[in-house]
Amino acid sequence: MKNYLNAYFDNFRGFSQEVWVLTLITYINRAGAMVMLFLTKYLHDNLFFNLTQIGWMLFCIGVGALFGNWIGGKLTDRLGFYTVMLGSLFLTGFGIISLMFLYDFVEICIGLFLVTAIADTYKPAMYIAVSNFTNKKNRTRALTLVRLAVNLGIVSGPIIAGLVIQKDNYDMLFWIDGLTCIIAISVFMLLIDESKIYKARRKIHRERKLNKVITTNQKIDINFVIFLFASFLTAFLFFQLFTTIPLYNSDKLKLDEFQIGMLLALNGLLIFLFEMPLIGFLERKTFEATKIILLGSVFMTSGFFFLLFSKSVFILVVSIFLITLGQILLFSFSNSFAFTRAVHGQEGKYMAFYAMSFSAAQILSPKIGFSVIENFNYFSNWLLMGVIGLIGIMLYYKLDKNVRFETLAKEV
Template identity: 45%
Template sequence: MFQRAIQRYVNNFRGFSREIWILTLITFINRAGTMVFPFLSKYLKEDLHFTYGQVGTVMMFFGAGSLAGSWIGGKLSDKIGFYKIMVFSLFTTGILFFFMQYVTTFKGWCAAIFGIMVIADMFRPAMFVSLGVYAKPENRTRALALVRLAINLGFAAGPALGGLIIVYMGYSGLFWADSISCVLAIIIFWLLVKEKSKKTTDEETEQENNTVKQIKRRLFKDTVFLLFLFNCFATAFIFFQLFTTQPLYHKEVYGLTEFHTGLLMSLNGLTVFILEMPLVGYVERKGIPKTKVFVFGTLLFALSFYVLLIHVWLGILLLGLLLLTVAEMFYFPFSNSFAMGRAPKGREGTYMAAYTMAFSLAHILSAKTGMTIISKWGYNVNWVFMGTFGLLGVGSLILMQKLLAEENK
């Protein structure tokens, strides 16, 4: 029985093209090297001595840059191709990360983080489109899960290593690591993966000759997709607290060091690395509707914040993190797949840009909202607010399910 279980686990990783595995490799290298972001709020607060309000404002500019970059990246992916956008984005981001360590003023950080995120997040919609090109239609959800697995494996290694770098080298070492990892990842991609046109992988391109106006009408009047985007926003809004308010909470309430916070975040990444692919494979084999998976995942996100109200022992942090981790595994790979499947042929970049923009908008509002609530009313009020907002996301999914049922009659 054990050998059969191992074989079933391994089977989840079969059937991918060479390009998908290379995309997975560069994603791991890039994500493992992206060590600054989990500690960014602590760096701004403790090293640069920004106020809570200033930290929240910097995070808003972070999200604004991400929002603009996602839209630009999606539009350009449809116009000039995903490949060029991916190469430009990662290489330029790597160069800019090096210079970020020399920015020390509040206004400088607002401008710099906005600029770097515009360029960095052009990569995300382009990468999603590339998965649609290099992956077979029958395993696109698993391909998305495989790339997320690389993200989370990098996330397991990155924060723990980042915590050690801070202890022994200071925060400047993190900026060096970010810079080198971006450049290394894109050089590997450029050398090993050749550009491929969508027309060579999809015979349905004759159906893609809609005008831009028609495509926009489809996107902005697609009520099902708009409800889905609100749910993505709500889920991301509360999920990003993991990187902004929770690291501060760990230290100020429980007295944890950066290394301990890094270990907790690494547990999240390691759990996703081990369990997400089998979970995706199980859901697909059983034919469980994606919308039901979304509802369960969003509920768990909300619950992960409510449990933080029981701050009587350190194990509550672990319980909240595990609930959030399970929610993440149920939600993110299937939401990626749903967004890609909903996109009209030939405008996948535009739809995936809207999808990534929902997360970017969450970045803009999540950190600032959380920091403001904490500064005025404390952490407990913030956890209640975040959990309740997650329940609103569940409501949007229930309405979306009804509309989908009517659409499919």
Template identity: 40%
Template sequence: MIKIYSNYMANFRGLSREIWLLSLVTFINRAGAMVIPFLSLYLVNVEGFTLPQVGWIMSCFGLGSLAGTYIGGRLTDTIGFYKVIISSLFLGGVGFILLQFLNTFYGFCIGIFILTLMADAGRPAIFVAADTYSKPGNITRSITLIRLAINLGFSIGPLVGGLIIAHINYTSLFWIDGLTCMLAAFGVFLLLQPKKQKNKNEVKSITVKEGIPPYLNKLFILFFVIMVANSLAFVQYFSVMPIYYEQVHFLSEDVIGWLLFINGATIVIFEMPLIAWLDRKQISKTMATFWGIFFLGLSFLVLNLTSWSGILVVAMLLMTLGEMIGFPFSNALALEMAPKGRKGSYMGLYSMSFSFAHLIGHNGGMNLVNSFGYFSTWTVFSIFLLFIALLTIWLYFQLKKSEAGKV
């Protein structure tokens, strides 16, 4: 056990002080984001909106994420990551506090859009900061630490949020979310010293663009479509699924928080060793993406097998296994498919797949449930993901054929 712990911790030795501080701030921010997992429940139970209305509000969430990521990336290049991170955290905190005072459908649509735009504007800046503060050769491990901080925060946040709702009220969540975002902003301001990004002129002098842009790369566009489809199903666990837990299995918010905690905690404990083991087995990145989609589809299928509430834990673990295998390797596959000098544009398109999923996934799931019920909705997602998994296998053979052609 001691050896396992030592090997696990060895992955994080040698990282800079700034990366650890950046991860701590990210953890505080994500742990404070308690409203998001319970937003659909709040909109139905407190505000009295219908499922289709909640779907449109969540589409505005996705649209704000899409706009925020794009604007944040542009602002990071012009005014620097330091100002973008602080502004995003502080304004996002203000947005969370003000959100509780909205009570109309269109008000929520606009409010969620603006809030997500401000909050997600900091996402590109965080990773640019990681690149800037990383020691030579440590960028991958630095990003991994930040990813673990995000997942640890996301596992603790819903757990605490569910307890707060059960024992206090929903309103408290908005205040806590807002204040923790502001606390994270002050943490960056006080603890993280601004640092210039790597010399742009130096980068330009050695950058040679090869290959074709991502939107002209047919295989990458197919991969992008696969990732959008996978994410469409994945986001159901954070909007439609909490309502399913309450309406069908009669779970309270604190128990729902524990279920969501399983996801983040499992990732924090097992993702790094699992990925290291799969790397040693030299699994194909495309096939790892296939298995991620397969396990996600299986998580929807098992929900229809029994009315036993314990199946919810099984489904959550299957979904988490799919996430742990699929997302890291799909990220690596996107980088692998990107030619020299075009990695930014390829990774930008890859990152947008999740924003597109937020834009249409929540809305589609809510309307499916409203029209056909949960049983049919989970069946549709199971069949849909089976088709996407088969499409991923086809991509695997096309990529192998493409590589053979180069040789």
């Protein structure tokens, strides 16, 4: 046990102070993002909107996320990640507080769109920030560390939010959510030396020259386009874990809220225990990112095919394990792969497109999944997800093959 713990914590060593600061502010920001967790309940129970109206409001959030990622990438390339991250956190903080003063349907739709768009400019900038303070050897682990902070924030956020709602209703929730953004800004400004940013930019410029895989005169990177489509498909599967699968657990397996929550917690627990050690091991072995991503898509797709035969909790646990393993392999190495495909000076745009593939999947996945279930059944939905997963596997296989040929051509 002691050896495992030592090996486990070894995976958290070797990062710069800036990476740890970025991890900390990401955790603060995600743990404080409480309003969105209880937004549906707030809109229905407190403001008395019907489900159709709430559906449109959630749609505005999805569109805002798409727009925010896109504009965030452009602004990062023009202004740098430091300015974009500070601006995003500052404006998001005041934007969330202002939402508590909106009561009209149209006003709330516009407000949610704007706040989400501003908040999501943070994502491409954060990816670039982490990449600028890492090197090729520890970049994937660093991005995984930030993802771990996001997951921990998602776990602790609902607990804090539930306690706040019980004591002070929803008003305090808006204030805490907004103020955590301001706290994150303060931590960022106090602990990150802005002068190091310019050194990091020069370092990454040299690295890009040595490891360039795309010529700047090439307008379209076909392999990156394939990667984006495949990322969209696998993200489409992933979001089923938090939308249709919990409903299936309740309707078909007759599990109660606590049991459903425990199954969802299994996903977070597996990530917390095994993601960093696994990613550290794979980084040390220097496996090609495309092969790991391909393997991850196989695991995730297998998880949905297992659901076709899910008549017991045991099969469901196996399915969640496979989906989680696929999630770990896919998303950890996809982040770093997207960055390596970026043309120097356009890293923000490339990371924005990558983030947008997830935002689009987040909009469409639950809508299509619930429509299939309502008009057909759960079996049809799992079959559809399996087929979508197989298409994703084929695209990742094509990507791996293309990248191998690309590498051989460079060596010749």
